[in-house]
Amino acid sequence: MAGTPVHSIAVVQGAAVIDDVDQNLSTLATLVGEAAERGADVVVTPELFATGYAAERAWRHDGAAIRAALADIARKAAVSVVASSVDAAPSGPGEASAHRIAASVFSATGAEALRIHKRHLFGEVEKEWMTPGDAYAQPFEWRNTKWGVGVCYDVEFPEFARAQALAGADVLLVPTAVPVVEEGVDGLGEAWHYSSSLIARLQVPARALENGVVIAYANHCGPGFTGGSCIATPFGRLAARLGADPGVAVVDVPVAAIRAARRVNTYLPDLSVALGDEPTPAGS
Template identity: 35%
Template sequence: MTTELRAAALEVGVRLGDVDGNLERLRSALERGAASGAHLLVLPELATSGYVFDDAAEAAQAAVTRDDPRFDALRAALPEGVVAVFGYLERDGDRLYNSAVVITRDATIGQYRKAHLWDREREIFDVGDTAGAVFDTAVGRLGVAICYDNEFPEVPRALALAGADVLALPVNWPLVPRPDGEHAPEIIQAMGSARSSRLPTVIADRAGSERGVRWTGGTVVIDGDGWIAAVPDDGIAVADLRLSPGDKSLNPRNDLFGDRRPDLY
């Protein structure tokens, strides 16, 4: 059975180290996303803290625990039936993680710790012990990964095989050179992954710059055919996505998952 999901990916003006200010900006973004009628809201990686820290000691000053009471205000900003995903800098004892949380008005549905660390992230964060995660939510089975995770094709494919209906992807994509007129390479990879698993993907990226790092501004919603369904308009990208839980049929003779030959590869 095919269902429709309105999803929104939101840019947020994150400021490095300003946890209270970032939480307030996240709250405002969630309210704006909910006002669009979207039932899935995705916000960037490390949205509570910023990204370009000098070292682990500086990052620790902007870390929060997964049960931080300030998250209550974010949940309160969500109407019933709306699911939100955002990245945060998690402190667990002496360890720091690049994490994402899935919340609703009434509960925290789940947490995910990034498994594939990019560049100097290795100097700051411990690695997660799963490559993405899938959560049962009011909008369907929601896959969650973070940024560099998605550049490993095995990750979105494994999430789709695990039953994910849609993928939420908080990112901080540093701007890299590309030919004129081309999409960012990370967007191209996400489009290919979405198409190869018929997995709609909602990506929230940073815009602007932080400590000399320019962000790609790659916020985008990709549909299950791998096409771009929405790009930001004044900081928010909204699209209506078709979800077909458990159905990977392409035509009467072909099924995307049924035709796989894992014995050959």
């Protein structure tokens, strides 16, 4: 694996307090600082953590000021940070601003290198108060690796991860906020019971496997949330998974191992052949 990059990627999770931006930013600073001390190059934080996850209230806070504070956290820890805020962006020429759930990538110097908008809104509250992103964002290149960014519900759609992989992404960075949902059909046993904890345990590793990517998925913990922040490998396994408590997980990701996984499972080039497109090299 000599000559290819190795990235140290972290996911952090904590319990946010609705509307207590100062406290939440302090919590994030502590978690990001711990990840940086443990050698992380990139730290993924949960969706709308600074405001607390409440779409009907998050837009009332100053998104630009929150992003400035998040940039300062990245600068002080000297590590790249992926963090979420509400972006008041114009819907179109001459139109009023629309509120969108955003994820930003802040460099270790505190510069906002990228901002994307959540494409798939979850639940009636988000749909009432937020506007979806127009399209999946294109991956960006950093340290000889391509990185894709989405938010929460995006990763539950196969189209998101596939679009990122087809655009060349090696690693997907996903802030999330997964509430506890336990629903089933009475009398039919566990096989007929849904748990939202399956997203981290089942869907995220499956997306990583079928697209040959690493996925770093950072969730809230505490009352009402599933925790379980994780880092999935392109071999369909979890390299790290946090439990129900606040914490930090750091995983070294050799890009050569991503290439190796794509030689084992040649889904993307085989899909191209089946669709009559130009094949993608298996090791790319």
